Amino acid sequence: MIDKKNEFTIYPIAVLQDNIVWVWVHNSNAVVIDPSISAPVEKWLLDRNLSLVAIFQTHHHEDHIGGTKELIKKWSDAKVVASKKERKRIPFQTFSVDNDDTFNLMDSKIKVIEVHGHTNNHIAFYISKNNMKYNILFPGDTLFGGGCGRLLEGTPKQMFESLNKLNSLPKNTRIYSAHEYTENNLKWALTLEPEDISIVERLKVVQNKRERGLPSLPSTISEERKTNLFLRAKNIEELSILRRHKDNWKC
Numbered sequence: 001m002i003d004k005k006n007e008f009t010i011y012p013i014a015v016l017q018d019n020i021v022w023v024w025v026h027n028s029n030a031v032v033i034d035p036s037i038s039a040p041v042e043k044w045l046l047d048r049n050l051s052l053v054a055i056f057q058t059h060h061h062e063d064h065i066g067g068t069k070e071l072i073k074k075w076s077d078a079k080v081v082a083s084k085k086e087r088k089r090i091p092f093q094t095f096s097v098d099n100d101d102t103f104n105l106m107d108s109k110i111k112v113i114e115v116h117g118h119t120n121n122h123i124a125f126y127i128s129k130n131n132m133k134y135n136i137l138f139p140g141d142t143l144f145g146g147g148c149g150r151l152l153e154g155t156p157k158q159m160f161e162s163l164n165k166l167n168s169l170p171k172n173t174r175i176y177s178a179h180e181y182t183e184n185n186l187k188w189a190l191t192l193e194p195e196d197i198s199i200v201e202r203l204k205v206v207q208n209k210r211e212r213g214l215p216s217l218p219s220t221i222s223e224e225r226k227t228n229l230f231l232r233a234k235n236i237e238e239l240s241i242l243r244r245h246k247d248n249w250k251c
């Protein structure tokens with residue numbers, strides 16, 4: 001129904017205050033990434049007659065795993081893919097993965113990229129498919145539109161290395177972050193770089209989308225390289241200063 005041959009079909013379900021549950025659809029199957037809650041996701045899938053084949057978990061926070069238990073009651077064959085180092089904090093995982101693991105699902109190849117910083121053992125999912133001109137990244141709470149995750153467990157060094165890993169992906173990789181933070185992040189970035197035309201222009205585009213009720217995402221690696229101060233940070237020290245500044249900034 002909603003699957004187009006030469007496109008990845010990925011849809012947002014906006015839940016809670018600013019979480020986005022992404023649903024990747026292929027034929028009549030679906031993969032859900034970080035379901036914060038179950039009810040709107042279940043309804044979305046049932047309304048479209050889709051069968052849930054897997055849930056990807058980027059990390060253990062409740063606003064990412066909160067809906068999983070209910071969803072696997074309904075779709076008991078769905079795999080729950082999570083870091084094998086998080087068996088305690090994501091105990092219902094059924095398909096445990098490690099850094100650099102790859103697996104096939106929905107005619108695509110999925111690669112696991114470990115990205116410490118926001119939490120320990122946070123992972124990102126990178127998806128590629130033959131004959132596709134672009135790839136897909138689900139970075140969870142590591143990379144946001146114009147920002148990065150708070151350092152709740154990791155160090156600035158770990159986040160710097162994680163962002164470098166993601167920055168080394170092809171520039172047309174599409175980024176599906178787990179929160180709608182882009183507008184806020186770009187406003188903050190402009191307090192430090194008020195003359196930066198790329199950031200000014202991106203903020204306008206994002207505000208226009210938000211006013212029309214659309215998500216600001218996906219973005220791309222090339223867009224983030226231009227407008228995300230964290231991705232532009234040249235060293236750990238610079239990233240650390242930016243992170244502290246953002247943590248203390250009030251819109």
Ligand SMILES: [Zn+2]
Pocket residue numbers: 059061118141
């Ligand atoms: Zn989180």
